[in-house]
Amino acid sequence: MNFHANVREGRLLSNRGRHGAIVEFDGVSKLYGPVQALRPTSLRIEAGEFFAIIGPSGSGKSTLLGIIAGFVSPTSGSIEVDGKDIVSFPPYHRNFGMVFQNYALFPHMTVAQNVAFPLRMRKLPKAEIAEKVDRALAMVRLDGLGDRRPMELSGGQQQRVALARAAVYDPLLLLMDEPLGALDKNLREEMQEEIKRFQHALGATVIYVTHDQHEAAYMADRLAIMRGGAIEQIGSPRELYESPQTTFVASFLGEASILPVSHVTPLADGSVEATIEGGPKIRAAALSPGRAPRFLCVRPENMLLGAEAGQADNSFDGIVDDAVFTTGSVRYRLRLAGTDHMLTARIPSRPDVVLMQPGQAVRVGWHHREALLLEGRDA
Ligand SMILES: Nc1ncnc2c1ncn2[C@@H]1O[C@H](COP(=O)(O)OP(=O)(O)OP(=O)(O)O)[C@@H](O)[C@H]1O
Ligand SMILES: [Mg+2]
Structure with missing residues (x-):
């Protein structure tokens, strides 16, 4: 069954009726041989929520995100997105936007072609692609730069292209793993604002992994602090700061x-x-x-x-x-x-x-x- 037939027959997660996705983990774990990368975890992320995951290196952040994205298959448990079990869906059928630290733009394509890529994969009509690309570039304030190639942009601008590309098909869920890790402090702060603004415009649920506690506290509605493959505490930044449990x-x-x-x-x-x-x-x-x-x-x-x-x-x-x-x-x-x-x-x-x-x-x-x-x- 190819991608387009899946779209036609509604086997993909639908993004009609605009609201962010609800993500539910029930006893999800991941073992790599003897390594408990993720201990059994149950968790619910609400529609439209900005949910950050922080924790030291090796604590399981990317594993948790990778399980949602579909790059990592869980050892146990179920994951539902809007009530639908997604474990058997391959990553490209999950229809989530993804932004990672190395933004992996296609260097030979222009900015506009990069952003259009997910829409071309979905075989949208040309005029619609052009309109959505323009809108996505405007949303990340890159209007007018569509004809440049990634190497002709600054790091922050490249990261914005990656954002626009992840969001161009209006995903219900955006997954980001250290998306600002490669940027300097000022640019990071600018992009933090940008991503928040952008999430508001999109209405998507965002799950955001970062090493940076300040970034997480600034951006998140709620955050989870991970340690040794387990979530140690979940709450609003203020709750965690004022009432830490450990x-x-x-x-x-x-x-x-x-x-x-x-x-x-x-x-x-x-x-x-x-x-x-x-x-x-x-x-x-x-x-x-x-x-x-x-x-x-x-x-x-x-x-x-x-x-x-x-x-x-x-x-x-x-x-x-x-x-x-x-x-x-x-x-x-x-x-x-x-x-x-x-x-x-x-x-x-x-x-x-x-x-x-x-x-x-x-x-x-x-x-x-x-x-x-x-x-x-x-x-
Ligand atoms: N493919 C793999 N094979 C074996 N072990 C793995 C694999 N991927 C991750 N691990 C282990 O699982 C644990 C969690 O890794 P994970 O990548 O989720 O950490 P992280 O919190 O994202 O760390 P970082 O902040 O360094 O990115 C680590 O002990 C890691 O070594
Ligand atoms: Mg990681």
Whole structure:
């Protein structure tokens, strides 16, 4: 059965009735010999959602995306897209748009021919192809560049051609694996905006793999943090940042001071008291019952120094280890006096602020509501 007969007979995933696709994983896993590239995973991605997947190298991000794309066949489980099991569909029948790090444009074709390629494969009438190509190029702001060849474009422009080509046939689902990995920071930021704008115009569901936590937090409605072939936590960027469930999530998304604690006791006001190992007692926000907290976690922007720390309900003597000026803020590493525990504080920098010096003593603290207790898991 060829591609066009499949289109005619409705065996392809249809993109009529414009809305993004719903993707459902049920117990999907992938083994490469003894390697658990993806542990059994169940997950639902909503129509029109921008869903990002982040995690360290080798954690299974590309495997998960490859299973949806059809490049990787799962060892177990089912994947449904809009209620239809897609596991038996070969990649080219899934009708998803795909953009990868090496955008793989056809070098001998012009920009317009590159973008037209998926439509020519689908044997659309010439006039319709021309119209859709124009629209797709306008959407990525490349109008007028249709006659150039990829090598006559900048990296960012080439990546836009890849986007236009992935989106030209209005897919319900766009899969992207590190699509901006090859671009420099400024261009990346520009393209992040572009992709978001573009997704709005298209209404597609996007599943987006990146190493870059800032990119993921900026772009995603929800994100999944993967570790060792499993999703460790899923939520909105804000949920994951403010309520990480594990030390791994807390330190992967943003920065955190993470200190081991013991002797956790509930207090009458709903907060808890705990002892930092080898150090003082502290207060922190309560943890949901049934969980066994082993670590304290404080975000650097919630760490207070000097007089401000003195006002907080947790405050201790600290010693400055180093101070680094970064754009807009100063990042201090401090040692909790009498211990080996290190804390990180980020303080907005103003022109009149004098940086503290290594070895300097300073009061350090935090409000207990801004300190989290986390379950143990190494990180
Ligand atoms: N074809 C393969 N054969 C054997 N092992 C594989 C294969 N593809 C991936 N793996 C292994 O599966 C695990 C997950 O790989 P995957 O490519 O999904 O990681 P990733 O999170 O995308 O990493 P990166 O950020 O480096 O791209 C790794 O341990 C990897 O070595
Ligand atoms: Mg990968």
